[in-house]
Amino acid sequence: MSTPMHEVADGGVDTEHALDTAQEQVRRLITDHPGKIPVYTENGKWHFDDDAWAPGWTGGFLAGLVWIFAERTGEPWWREQAEKYSLLIESRKHDDGTHDLGFLFTPSWGRWHEIAPSARTANVLIEAGRTLAKSYNPAGRYLKTWVDDGSSFIDIMMNVGIIFQAGALSGDKRLTTIATQHSLTSRRFLVRGDASTIHEGWFDPKTGEFLRAATHQGYRSDSCWVRGLTWAIYGFGTAYQWSGDDRFLATAQACADLYIARTGERLIPPNDFDDPHPRLTTEASAASIAAAGLLQLAGQLGPAGNDYQDYARRTLARLSTPEFLGRAAEGWEGIIKKATYHWGNGLGVNESVMWGDYYYVEALHKLSALDDARGHSS
Template identity: 65%
Template sequence: MTTDAPGPLSRAENKLERALETAQEQVRRLICDHPAQIPIFTAAGRWHFDEDAWAPPWTGGFLAGMVWIFAERTNDPWWTLQAQKYSELLEPRKLDEGTHDIGFLFTPSWGRWHRLHPSDHTRDVIIQAGRTMARRFNGAGKYLPTWVDPGSTFIDVMMNVDIVFQAAELSGDAALADIARQHAMTTRRFLVRGDGSTAHEGWFDPDSGEFLRTATHQGFRSDSCWARGQAWAIYGFGSVYARTRDERFLDTARRCADFYIEQTGRRRIPANDWNDPAPEFPYEASAASIAAAAMLQLSSLAGPQGSRYREYAAGILERLCTPEFLGSWEQGYEGILKHAIYHRNNNLGVDESVMWGDHYFVEAVHRMTQGLGKAAGG
């Protein structure tokens, strides 16, 4: 006797497709209700549009990136038009020397635009953005500094070196690729610990290049492991390996992913910092969405061992697709992914939606439904 009832895989796929439909509806409402505005996080479930009290504006690439994903999936001209509009809003930032987040701005937006519809213009924008990012390079310490201080670098910066690599490939300028590689090597040496955990911030003497200490802004303390920073490391080192094929970066990405898995286990969704003995909130869902996207990328890079990361990412997404984490307009909630944290120590976007959490959730679900993770910006 045969049956038309879907098997477990089909049910899982249907759950992911429904989550993407919800995400599309949430983003469509954001665009229609707040045209040309780029939020950072929600407050009581509603998008918050005030100026970022912590960092120079850095979230526009995530909104544009989601819209490009919807344009790719649907072939709907409306989504393509919106993706172009929101990417064009960011174009002046290709010359912005006041932030280390150039990659966050341009890789999801113009990077996807160039992959889907390459042109001289998209190429030139990416090259200029990468050159702007590379100009931050401190040759003495061999690192890309943050906006905080010339002696500071974050684990987050690993997510911003891919735009430099892409600019190098598009322009043929090998010096750009060398800057990106040197920063990754410095981060690997000083911000990744022997157990695969990561420090949030490294401080250097900007004149001599001497490494001084680690610190944190958003984690529990300087020697702890902030969950979102760990997810940035998995993704960032995987992207560098995809560009360079240097096995040291694949090893680092795997060790960082293994630490995430060992610390989080069946919960799948970590708190803000694994070393906090009494976290006020049990979840930092944006760390989980980034980790899911990162592990799907890693699964496509790690050979036979990649199945472990794909299976764990699938478990993360299965949990994030439940009503506990997935927001909807019917619930009076404007974001996509609930229970994320922007900056606990500054009380910004705590137990809310955040734009990058939504973006990497959409990216991970998109990758999973396609059957595999593309490297670097897919």
């Protein structure tokens, strides 16, 4: 029995074949729809209308995908496109109407700064971080969402890194303090004792008192919306990366352990772990985020993180099968199928979503680098 091209005989993943497939999907997106930034697909075709749920927040993922391919191939065309798509969102560095500036600027200008640091790239990242820091509530020590002054999401743990980076680049310790305090508040109020996560926490904006838990995209307020849990794995790992605070590493690890325990051998989780009758059993964007976050955690833990790396590798192998990996030959424009944006609002359900595609490719890129390093050292 022959082994499919996208899989290797030991049950792992052929990262180069998977990255080639993803690269061709993105090439088609940016050549067929130049300058347009989608959020999710409809019947496999990219949807370009304004986001009906949240202020536009996905431009950084498309730019980030293009930066990864520019780095991977060294081709001038990809580099030109990467700069173009980053420039398209540059003005958002002053957008104080969203809590998603990290999503916008870390994959895009953050990668640009990592590859070719300059005063300009540093300034963009600093300005974006300072803008997000304006949403800080000192009474409750949290960053508010666009929903309300009293609202904070677990998602913001994926955005707080831009404030840490702005603090490091500018030397502004106030920014570092804000990022640290928000992370501690999220750790206390949005991560439960069993390491499951609350989607939204409501605070009294005047006193800072925590009032209640809520959800927009999960089963109910006391359940565990899985994408939120994966935001926590990756986000607390990032907070540890910038701060060196072991409390954040411990939280990332606890969330990762719960995710692996509850997802198990199926490798791809549902939208919410506590929904007793899920209409869809897979939320592939959460699996993509988890794979990237677990690889980050594995790198931070060294040999003690080998189990996380193994689980990420097996997750990517599953995502790289025909069940989940989109192909143009099948009329599918996204990369990862069977993802969900907003179940309750019926947006991008059982489709591709930009962040699912981005974190899948980011995880493959990380894994490819690990495998290259292992090959060179053997």
